[in-house]
Amino acid sequence: MPAHRHIVPARAASGQLTVSESELVEWGEHLGRSSSPPLLVTITGELGAGKTTLAKAICRGYGVAEDVTSPTYSIVQQYSSERSTVYHVDLYRLEASDQLTNIGWDELVSAHALVLVEWPERAGARLPRNHLPIDLSYVPDDPSRRILFAG
Ligand SMILES: Nc1ncnc2c1ncn2[C@@H]1O[C@H](COP(=O)(O)OP(=O)(O)O)[C@@H](O)[C@H]1O
Numbered sequence: 001m002p003a004h005r006h007i008v009p010a011r012a013a014s015g016q017l018t019v020s021e022s023e024l025v026e027w028g029e030h031l032g033r034s035s036s037p038p039l040l041v042t043i044t045g046e047l048g049a050g051k052t053t054l055a056k057a058i059c060r061g062y063g064v065a066e067d068v069t070s071p072t073y074s075i076v077q078q079y080s081s082e083r084s085t086v087y088h089v090d091l092y093r094l095e096a097s098d099q100l101t102n103i104g105w106d107e108l109v110s111a112h113a114l115v116l117v118e119w120p121e122r123a124g125a126r127l128p129r130n131h132l133p134i135d136l137s138y139v140p141d142d143p144s145r146r147i148l149f150a151g
């Protein structure tokens with residue numbers, strides 16, 4: 001069981017539930033408020049599943065006051081909160097794993113920080129085992145809801 005399981009809000013503890021966008025945002029803000037560093041959160045899901053929407057909500061709950069944008073083109077965005085530095089990483093455009101070294105991946109994932117990673121599967125074996133995994137997937141026939149799986 002991941003060490004961070006206790007920070008996941010109770011209603012998600014048993015697995016899957018479907019959420020509207022506002023419910024997802026509310027859940028993410030709660031998760032951010034309950035988080036303390038160091039914490040690595042991975043968010044998997046297809047394009048448009050809501051990974052960035054959730055990452056922004058977690059950042060807001062964690063106390064990031066700046067505007068959080070999608071890091072797709074820069075791979076890593078760095079923010080600050082009173083609790084710690086926040087790294088929002090999007091590995092979608094990662095071409096080879098030596099690029100992980102260039103973005104300072106090993107330092108990032110071992111920093112005293114909140115680290116949110118979209119497309120974590122692209123890090124392969126360099127993804128630390130101790131992380132909080134979150135997955136978002138589409139609901140057939142309902143474009144306004146997603147299946148949220150955490151922990
Ligand atoms: N229940 C939902 N949860 C999250 N996003 C939703 C939901 N329903 C619709 N959306 C829309 O889906 C899109 C998700 O985009 P984004 O968060 O950038 O996805 P990703 O980062 O996974 O590619 C947004 O346009 C958002 O408004």
Ligand SMILES: [Mg+2]
Nearest residue numbers: 051052070118
């Ligand atoms: Mg995204």
